[in-house]
Amino acid sequence: MRRPVSTLGPIALDATLWDEPTTGIGLYTHCLADALQAQGVALSLMGARTSGDHPRGAQKRTAWTLGSLPRVLRQSPPPVYHALGNFNLPLRRVPGTAYVLTVLDLVPLDMPSTVSKPFHWQFRMWLARSLTLADRLVCISECTRDDLLRRFPQVEPRTVVVPIGVDHVNVPELDAAGEDFLRALSLPKDYVLYAGSLDVRKNVDLVLDAQERLAAQGRPFTLVLAGQSWFGSGKVETRIARLRSEGLDIRALGYQPSAIFYALMRRAALFVFPSRYEGFGLPPLEAMRLGTPTVVSTAGSLPEVCGDAAPAVDPDDAEGLAAVIDRLLGxxxxxxxLSEAGPRQAAKYTWARTAEGTRAAYDAALRHRR
Known part of the structure; x- marks a missing residue:
């Protein structure tokens, strides 16, 4: 088992989302930390709200990273500090510490209308600074790497691709309350599931377009939406309410705990995820691991990650999505x-491999620390 270059202390890991409601970055943080520790890498968790080695308390994540984190790092410089949130390295170097940054996607730059203006400018300015400081940049897909190098070709020698894992997903075990909840939903046997936030980028409107088309043709289906509201989700939520009032069977369940979430995913006849862009696209790969037939779009990293195990449609092709849904339901x-092909594709992505690639990035950062 290869370990990072000999160090005087543990790797400092950005844990600013450790205690927060689980998002993609939060899941990445927890699973990566577990996998690194399983391979013998000592970690110091930095900036969680109440847990870890250096909790930030009531401070906001940005204020802590810019103000408090540099002081903490200088007090006892770790060999490596690894920031996980796309752009959030300290603004200055700490002598003796190599910097590693994970870049998941460039959505705020490439799709600025899907985020707030303040966040767009924060992302743009802070990312540019972080790219000048990072000793190694970890991209979670070839797609993200290509997007990064298209805008910042000078970072190519310091950039590596380390895909994330999906083997955190297992057959869900529901308690009695969970079973009662699902039973109370009275879902039909062959429902279609979308899981993810309801923001514009995720393209939930395309699923609604397909549902409207099939209902008009006398072939309705039940659509289950499991995911939280996000920036710009008001328009699609208004449309969902209107379609429900017109008789379409749409069950908008909001955010659900993981056991319920994965139970819904495993029991669905189809999982549909027509996103306009993904830096990786974990939800469809999670569905594929559970053996749920999955349909994705041709955008972003989805063809790269899902391969031939998931039919793909253009993110603007509502007629095409309706045809695929109708064909598969029948x-x-x-x-x-597809239920057999999906788990084979998902098996290529493990957190152990993510940890190995991340450790290699630490090795390289330590060897070529600037």
Whole structure:
């Protein structure tokens, strides 16, 4: 088992989302930390709200990273500080510490209308500074790496691709309350699931377009939406309410705990995820690991990650999505084939491999510390 270059202390890991409601970055933080520790890497968790080695308390994440974190690092410089949030390295170097930054996507730059203006400018300015300081940049897909190098070609020698894992997903075990909740939903056997936030980038409107088309043709289906509101989700939420009032069977369940979330995913006839862009696209890979037939879009990293194990449609092709949904709902044999192909594709992505690639990035950062 290869370990990081000999160090005088543990790797300092950005844990600013450790105690927060689970988001993609929060899940990445927890799973990466577990996998690194399983491979013998000592970690110091930095900036969690109440836990870890250096909790930030009531401070906001940005204020802590810019103000308090540099002082903490200078007091006892770690060999490596690894920031996980796309752009959030300290603004100055700490002597003796190598900097590693994970870049998940460049959505605020490439799709600025999907984030607030303040966050767009924060991302733009802070990322530019972080790229000048990072000794190694970890991109979670070839797609993200290509997007990064298109804008910042000078960072190519310091950039590596380390895909994330999906083997945190297992067959869910529900307690009695969870079973009662799902039973109370009275879902039909062959429902279609979308899971993720309801922001514009996720393109939930395309699923609604497909549902409207099929309902008009006399082939309705039940659509379950599991995910939280996000920036810009008001328009799609208004549309969902209108479609429900017109008789479409849409169950908007909001954010659900992981056991419920994965139970819904495993029991769905289809999982549909027509996002306009993903730096990786974990939800469809989670569904594929559970054996749920999955349909994605041709955008972003989704073809790279899902391969041939998930049919893909153009993110603007509502007619095409409706046709795929209708065909698969009517073909148990094709769904079985996708149920077998999905877990094989998902098995390529493990957190152990993510940890190995991350450790290699630490090695390189320590060797070429600037």
């Amino acid at each position: 073909s148990p044999a094709e769904r079985r084939a």
